[in-house]
Amino acid sequence: QKEVEQxxxxxxxxxxxxxxxxxxxxxxxxxxxxxxxxxxxxxxxxLMYTYSSGNKxxxxxxxxxxxxxxxxxxxxxxxxxxxxxxxxxAMSDQAGTALIFGKGTTLSxxx
Amino acid sequence: xxxxxxxxxxxxxxxxTSLTIQCQVDSQVTMMFWYRxxxxxxxxxIATANQGSEATYESGFVIDKFPISxxxxxxxxxxxxxxxxxxxSIYLCSVQHGYGYTFGSGTRLTVV
Numbered sequence: 023q024k025e026v027e028q029x030x031x032x033x034x035x036x037x038x039x040x041x042x043x044x045x046x047x048x049x050x051x052x053x054x055x056x057x058x059x060x061x062x063x064x065x066x067x068x069l070m071y072t073y074s075s076g077n078k079x080x081x082x083x084x085x086x087x088x089x090x091x092x093x094x095x096x097x098x099x100x101x102x103x104x105x106x107x108x109x110x111x112a113m114s115d116q117a118g119t120a121l122i123f124g125k126g127t128t129l130s131x132x133x
Numbered sequence: 134x135x136x137x138x139x140x141x142x143x144x145x146x147x148x149x150t151s152l153t154i155q156c157q158v159d160s161q162v163t164m165m166f167w168y169r170x171x172x173x174x175x176x177x178x179i180a181t182a183n184q185g186s187e188a189t190y191e192s193g194f195v196i197d198k199f200p201i202s203x204x205x206x207x208x209x210x211x212x213x214x215x216x217x218x219x220x221x222s223i224y225l226c227s228v229q230h231g232y233g234y235t236f237g238s239g240t241r242l243t244v245v
Contacts, residue, residue, distance in 0.1 A: 026175070028175075030173070056233055056234070058236075063239075063241070064238055064239070065137075065139070065225055065236035065237050065238040065239045066176070066225075066236045067236075068134070068233040068234065068235070071232045071233045110175070110176070112176075112234075117229070118163070118164060118229050120166050120178045120181055121166075121176075121178075121227075121234060122178075123175040123176040123177075124175055125173070125174060125175045126175060
């Protein structure tokens with residue numbers, strides 16, 4: 023079993039839809055959880071950062087962490103064609119250590 | 134957040150040759166991380182580079198193949214040595230800065 027599991031998709035939705043992206047993990051020591059967006063031929067860009075359990079909202083994006091279930095989610099409301107990208111979950115057990123990534127989910131939003 | 138300048142952005146290399154990738158950060162950082170992203174795969178950590186000491190390599194990656202330089206707190210290089218087609222991948226550097234981690238734009242390497 024990989025440390026971080028993420029459904030690679032692809033996921034196709036119409037503009038305006040609510041998108042749900044998920045990752046599960048096996049290491050209960052993970053405390054820092056991140057979501058990155060990666061456009062084609064670009065480096066990953068940090069979208070959301072969460073420490074421990076709970077929810078965090080930033081504009082159209084909401085990140086949820088459920089440590090008891092070892093499950094994290096990213097919700098995108100009112101999805102736009104510009105949201106079409108690969109979304110990567112990432113996590114670590116200590117601040118300053120390297121991240122462990124999921125495979126990434128490819129999202130396509132059609133207008 | 135920190136800004137990383139990574140180059141080259143892409144290269145096509147002959148097998149058996151070496152390529153050095155550079156990352157310059159606009160602020161001083163303690164740790165720099167080097168990742169590889171193969172097609173359809175997640176980012177895999179190659180090594181962690183701390184200024185003034187030898188890099189720490191992950192299982193499956195060795196210094197002779199991927200030597201790393203970290204001469205100061207804003208700069209690092211990764212060399213991919215004696216390349217084979219299996220080394221074709223995207224290579225990324227990363228630093229932690231405040232909350233989260235910043236990544237370079239990546240080097241897309243094709244070995245022919």
